[in-house]
Amino acid sequence: MKHEIQLTINGDNYTLAIDPRRTLNQVLREELNLTGTKLGCGSGDCGACTVIMEGRSVSSCLTLAVEADGKEIMTVEGLALSGEKLHxxxxxxxxxxxxxxxxxxxxxxxxxxxxxxxxxxxxxxxxxxxxxxxxxxxxxxxxxxxxxxxxxxxxxxxxxxxxxx
Ligand code: FES
Ligand code: FES
Incomplete structure (x- = not known):
């Protein structure tokens, strides 16, 4: 059964109905097309999937998307100061x-x-x-x-x- 969650990602609000078994990494990459967040080991060892959630650095491969419900997330797509200028x-x-x-x-x-x-x-x-x-x-x-x-x-x-x- 799908579960509705709300995420704020790089300042944009999203409401999504997702399988509660999906990781934050899967939702970012496969549902929101935010593919700057990589998937490497999938087991918390490599850091390629790192995002900032509520000011903390987290492995998106180990975080269920439902755990991110209501949270503010920053991905690499949100790092640049504007659409053109790099951070x-x-x-x-x-x-x-x-x-x-x-x-x-x-x-x-x-x-x-x-x-x-x-x-x-x-x-x-x-x-x-x-x-x-x-x-x-x-x-x-x-x-x-x-x-x-x-x-x-x-x-x-x-x-x-x-x-x-
Ligand atoms: S993909 Fe390696 S820590 Fe998440
Ligand atoms: S893994 Fe290739 S630049 Fe770091």
């Missing part, structure tokens, strides 16, 4: 060459966003700890860590604003 974290990832295949990138960037919203001036160790739930098979991590340090500088220079709709 400083995204700019820094490009500038530092922190993207190769890109599969881990949305989860990495949202973990970075979560970290920097709690710690605007993180040390290198704090950055590495903040990324500890995100795996990357390509970059060796150093460029990602550098990119997050640059992101912090950029975000401390200019106020970070979420897109208002």
């Amino acid at each position: 400083p974290i995204q700019e820094a990832f490009i500038e530092k060459g922190a993207i190769q295949c890109g599969f881990c990138t949305p989860g990495m960037e949202l973990s970075a966003y979560h970290l920097l919203s709690k710690k605007p001036h993180p040390s290198e160790n704090e950055i590495r700890e903040g990324l500890s739930g995100n795996l990357c098979r390509c970059t060796g991590y150093n460029k990602i860590v550098e990119a997050i340090a640059v992101s912090a500088e950029k975000m401390n220079r200019k106020p970070s604003k979420r897109k208002k709709r």
Whole structure:
């Protein structure tokens, strides 16, 4: 039997009738076509599916969509400051060459966003700890860590604003 839920995703409100066994990842990707959120391991180990829910970083593969009912969610599609301008974290990832295949990138960037919203001036160790739930098979991590340090500088220079709709 379908269950009705309401989600606020990147500032937009959705009402959906879903199978209560569906994960938030399935609903984002398959029902809302928000495919920036990746599905890697499906078991909470890789961080590719990371989204921000009510200010917390969560694995959307382990979160049932019904658990997200009434909650505010941010996906990588909501990270950019406007439809055209990239978020400083995204700019820094490009500038530092922190993207190769890109599969881990949305989860990495949202973990970075979560970290920097709690710690605007993180040390290198704090950055590495903040990324500890995100795996990357390509970059060796150093460029990602550098990119997050640059992101912090950029975000401390200019106020970070979420897109208002
Ligand atoms: S797909 Fe969710 S943690 Fe890997
Ligand atoms: S860039 Fe390929 S997995 Fe990270």
